[in-house]
Amino acid sequence: MNDMSRVERAVEIKQTKMECRDCHVYYGDTHAIKNVNVDIEDKTVTAFIGPSGCGKSTFLRCLNRMNDTIAGARVEGSFMLDGEDIYDKRVDPVQLRAKVGMVFQKPNPFPKSIYDNVAYGPRIHGLARNRAEMDEIVEKALRRGAIWDEVKDRLDAPGTGLSGGQQQRLCIARAIATEPEVLLMDEPCSALDPIATAQVEELIDELRQNYSVVIVTHSMQQAARVSQKTAFFHLGQLVEFGETGQIFTNPEDPRTESYITGRIG
Amino acid sequence: MPTLWLVLFLLLLSTLGFFAGRARALKSAGGDPRKLHSLPVYYGLNVALSGLVPALGVLAVWLLAQPMLIDTRVSSLLPEDSIPADLTRDLVMSDVRRVAEGLDIAVGQGALSEAEVGALKAGSSDIRARLGEVGVALGSDVRPEVLAAARSYRALSHTGTLVMAAVVAGLSLAGLAWSYARTHRDYRARNVVERGVLALLILAASLAILTTIGIVLSMLFETANFFGLHDWRDFFFGSTWAPNFRGDSELSILPLLWGTLYISLIALLVSVPIGLFAAIYLSEYAGKATRSFAKPLLEILAGIPTIVYGLFALLTVGPMLADIFGKGGALGVDWMAGATSVLTAGVVMGIMLIPFVSSLSDDIINAVPQSMRDGSLGLGATRSETVRSVVLPAALPGIVGAVLLAASRAIGETMIVVMGAGAIAKFSLNPLESMTTITTRIVSQLTGDTDFASPETLVAFALGLTLFVLTLGLNVLALYIVRKYREQYE
Ligand SMILES: Nc1ncnc2c1ncn2[C@@H]1O[C@H](COP(=O)(O)OP(=O)(O)OP(=O)(O)O)[C@@H](O)[C@H]1O
Numbered sequence: 003m004n005d006m007s008r009v010e011r012a013v014e015i016k017q018t019k020m021e022c023r024d025c026h027v028y029y030g031d032t033h034a035i036k037n038v039n040v041d042i043e044d045k046t047v048t049a050f051i052g053p054s055g056c057g058k059s060t061f062l063r064c065l066n067r068m069n070d071t072i073a074g075a076r077v078e079g080s081f082m083l084d085g086e087d088i089y090d091k092r093v094d095p096v097q098l099r100a101k102v103g104m105v106f107q108k109p110n111p112f113p114k115s116i117y118d119n120v121a122y123g124p125r126i127h128g129l130a131r132n133r134a135e136m137d138e139i140v141e142k143a144l145r146r147g148a149i150w151d152e153v154k155d156r157l158d159a160p161g162t163g164l165s166g167g168q169q170q171r172l173c174i175a176r177a178i179a180t181e182p183e184v185l186l187m188d189e190p191c192s193a194l195d196p197i198a199t200a201q202v203e204e205l206i207d208e209l210r211q212n213y214s215v216v217i218v219t220h221s222m223q224q225a226a227r228v229s230q231k232t233a234f235f236h237l238g239q240l241v242e243f244g245e246t247g248q249i250f251t252n253p254e255d256p257r258t259e260s261y262i263t264g265r266i267g
Numbered sequence: 268m269p270t271l272w273l274v275l276f277l278l279l280l281s282t283l284g285f286f287a288g289r290a291r292a293l294k295s296a297g298g299d300p301r302k303l304h305s306l307p308v309y310y311g312l313n314v315a316l317s318g319l320v321p322a323l324g325v326l327a328v329w330l331l332a333q334p335m336l337i338d339t340r341v342s343s344l345l346p347e348d349s350i351p352a353d354l355t356r357d358l359v360m361s362d363v364r365r366v367a368e369g370l371d372i373a374v375g376q377g378a379l380s381e382a383e384v385g386a387l388k389a390g391s392s393d394i395r396a397r398l399g400e401v402g403v404a405l406g407s408d409v410r411p412e413v414l415a416a417a418r419s420y421r422a423l424s425h426t427g428t429l430v431m432a433a434v435v436a437g438l439s440l441a442g443l444a445w446s447y448a449r450t451h452r453d454y455r456a457r458n459v460v461e462r463g464v465l466a467l468l469i470l471a472a473s474l475a476i477l478t479t480i481g482i483v484l485s486m487l488f489e490t491a492n493f494f495g496l497h498d499w500r501d502f503f504f505g506s507t508w509a510p511n512f513r514g515d516s517e518l519s520i521l522p523l524l525w526g527t528l529y530i531s532l533i534a535l536l537v538s539v540p541i542g543l544f545a546a547i548y549l550s551e552y553a554g555k556a557t558r559s560f561a562k563p564l565l566e567i568l569a570g571i572p573t574i575v576y577g578l579f580a581l582l583t584v585g586p587m588l589a590d591i592f593g594k595g596g597a598l599g600v601d602w603m604a605g606a607t608s609v610l611t612a613g614v615v616m617g618i619m620l621i622p623f624v625s626s627l628s629d630d631i632i633n634a635v636p637q638s639m640r641d642g643s644l645g646l647g648a649t650r651s652e653t654v655r656s657v658v659l660p661a662a663l664p665g666i667v668g669a670v671l672l673a674a675s676r677a678i679g680e681t682m683i684v685v686m687g688a689g690a691i692a693k694f695s696l697n698p699l700e701s702m703t704t705i706t707t708r709i710v711s712q713l714t715g716d717t718d719f720a721s722p723e724t725l726v727a728f729a730l731g732l733t734l735f736v737l738t739l740g741l742n743v744l745a746l747y748i749v750r751k752y753r754e755q756y757e
C-alpha cells in the first residue's frame with residue numbers, strides 16, 4: 003500500500019499553473035526582457051537565477067501585473083494563469099494580485115501594528131467573518147512565516163519596529179495570509195540570518211504542498227535546496243530552463259555553467 | 268551719504284587688495300600657480316576680506332552706537348528747567364534731532380551757509396520758516412535751548428562721523444597691509460578664506476535671528492505700555508470691542524479672536540478637503556502629462572497677491588452669496604444684509620489656501636515610499652484602498668502639520684478679511700453676518716490720525732503680539748509634528 007502511493011506520486015504529472023509565451027518587457031527604450039518562455043508548474047518551486055540586472059525581478063513582476071504600476075513599462079506576450087490570459091482587458095489586476103501574491107526584494111511592512119499588517123489582505127478581501135476568525139488567520143500566517151514566537155506578545159507593536167529579517171518574515175506572513183495560489187518571492191532571504199533562512203526555506207517547502215512558488219535568489223545553494231525547476235536569466239534572455247538537478251549538475255548552455263560555477267555574475 | 272562714500276571707498280580698497288594679493292602670491296611662486304598652497308584667487312580674496320570685514324563690522328557697530336551716545340550726551344546738556352511742563356525730555360530731544368537734521372539739509376542744499384547757521388538766533392531769525400523752505404516742517408517755533416542743543420548735536424555728529432571715517436579707513440588699510448604682508452606661496456589662504464566665509468554666514472544668520480528678537484522686543488515694549496494704560500482683564504476677558512476717543516473704550520480681544528477663528532475655520536473647511544484631494548489625485552492618479560501641467564497651474568494660484576483675492580471677494584463672491592441668501596435672492600430668504608460676511612471671506616481665503624495645502628500635502632504624500640504602495644497593491648488592494656489604508660495613515664502626521672501651517676496663515680491673513688468680512692466686532696454663529704478679525708483691527712487702529720500715547724492705538728501692539736504668539740504656537744506645533752513624522756522613514 004505504502005509502496006503503491008510512493009510510485010503514484012513519482013509518476014504524478016504536474017499541471018501547468020502559468021504559461022508564459024514570447025514575453026517582452028520594455029522600460030521606455032530599454033528592452034529588459036527579451037522573448038522569454040517559461041511554464042510555472044502547480045505545486046512546484048521554481049527558482050529564477052542570474053546576474054544582477056538581468057531582469058529576474060522584472061519578469062517576476064509581470065506574473066502579477068505589478069509592472070502596470072510603473073510608468074513607462076510595457077509588457078508584451080501572453081501570460082496564462084489556469085488557461086486565462088492575465089493581461090486580458092476583462093481581467094481585474096486587483097483580483098489577480100489576490101491570487102498571485104508577492105514578497106518584495108526589500109521588506110516593506112506598513113507603518114501599522116504587526117497584527118494589522120497581516121490582517122490587511124484578509125480585510126480587503128473579506129476573508130474573515132468576525133474578529134475570532136481574523137485572529138486565527140493572523141496567527142496561522144505568522145506561524146507559517148516562522149515569526150509567531152517572536153511577535154506573539156507584541157502584536158500591537160508597529161511592524162516597522164522589527165529587525166530587517168523579522169520584517170521580511172512579517173511580509174511573507176502578510177502575503178500568505180490571503181492564501182494566494184501562486185506566491186512570487188523576490189530574494190526573500192537576502193536580509194535573513196541562516197536560521198531564519200532555513201525557516202523560510204522550510205516554509206517554501208511546505209507551501210509547495212498547495213501552491214506554486216516562484217523564488218528569485220542569488221544563492222545557488224538555496225536554489226538547489228528549495229526548487230524543483232530552475233530558470234537562468236542572462237541580459238534579459240532566458241538562457242536555460244529545466245529540472246533543478248539537471249541545471250546544476252549538467253547544464254546545457256556554457257553561460258549557465260560559468261554562472262553557477264561563479265565565473266560570470 | 269558720507270557712509271555710502273565710505274563703503275564704496277572700502278570696496279575699492281579691497282578690490283585693489285584682491286589684485287595686489289593675487290599678484291604677490293603668484294610672484295612668490297615664480298609665476299607658477301601649481302607651486303602655491305591655494306589657488307591664486309584665494310590669496311586675493313584673503314587680502315580683500317581682511318580689508319573689508321573688520322572695517323565693515325566696526326562701521327556697523329559705530330553707526331548704531333553713535334546716535335545713541337550723542338543723544339545721551341546732548342540730552343544731559345539740556346537743563347531741567349528748559350523742558351516745558353507739558354513735554355517730556357524725549358519729546359524735546361526729538362525736536363532737537365529734527366532741527367539738527369533740518370539744518371543739515373539746509374546746509375546741504377545751499378540754502379544756508381555754515382557761517383549763517385552759526386549766526387542764527389532763536390529769537391530773531393525765523394528758523395521755522397527758513398527750514399520750511401527746504402522742506403523740513405517744524406511743529407512749533409524753535410526755542411533757544413533747542414537751537415543750542417541742535418548745534419551741539421550737529422557738532423558732535425560731525426566730529427563723530429569724521430572720526431568714524433578715519434578709524435574705518437585706517438582699519439581697512441591695516442587689514443590689507445597685514446594680510447598682504449603675510450601673503451606667501453606657503454600661506455594657507457584657502458583655509459583662512461574658508462573661515463572668513465563661515466564668519467560671513469554666521470553674521471547673516473545672527474542678523475536674521477536678532478531682527479526677529481528685536482521685533483518681538485519692540486512689540487513687548489509697546490504692549491507693556493498698553494497694559495499700563497488699559498486694564499488687562501478687559502483686554503483678555505471683556506466682551507466688547509468699542510474703541511472711541513473719549514477715554515472709555517472697551518478693547519477686548521475676544522470678539523476679534525472669535526471672528527478670526529471663525530473665518531479661519533471656514534477657510535480650512537474649504538481648503539483642506541479640496542487641497543488634500545487635489546494632492547492625492549496629482550500624486551497617486553494623475554499621469555506625468557497631467558501632473559506637469561496641473562501642478563504649476565496650482566502654484567500660480569499660490570502666487571496671486573492676496574489683495575487680488577480680496578477684490579475677488581468684494582466683487583464676485585460677496586455679491587454672489589448676497590444673490591443667493593440676500594433679500595430677493597435665489598432662495599427667497601433675507602439672511603444676508605450686504606456682500607461682506609464671514610462666509611465670503613472664509614470661502615475666498617479657503618481658495619487662497621488650496622494651493623498651499625495641496626503642495627504641502629503633495630510633498631508629504633510623495634515622501635511615502637513607493638514600496639508601501641507596492642506592498643498594498645501586491646496584496647490585491649485597489650488604488651483607493653491603498654491610498655486610504657496605507658498612504659494617508661502614513662502621511663497623516665505630515666498632513667496635520669500642513670493643515671496647522673495653513674491655519675496659521677489663515678489667522679494672519681489681512682487683505683481678504685479687510686475687503687470681504689466687514690468691520691463689525693461681535694460674537695455670532697451666523698456665517699452670513701459681517702465680522703472682523705484681529706489683523707483688520709490692527710490696521711484700522713494704526714491708520715489715520717494716531718496718537719501713540721493712547722490705549723486705542725497701543726492696543727494694536729497687544730493684538731499683534733497675541734496674533735504672533737498664536738501663529739508661533741501653531742507653527743511650532745506643526746513643525747514638531749512634521750519632524751516627528753520624518754523620523755519614521757529616514
Ligand atoms: N523601473 C524601471 N525603470 C527603468 N528601467 C528599469 C526599471 N526597473 C528595472 N529596470 C531595468 O531593467 C533591467 C532588469 O532589472 P531587474 O530589476 O529586473 O533586475 P534583477 O535581475 O532583478 O536584478 P537584481 O538581482 O539586482 O535584483 C535592468 O537593466 C534595470 O536597469
Ligand SMILES: [Mg+2]
Pocket residue numbers: 058059060107188
Ligand atoms: Mg531584483
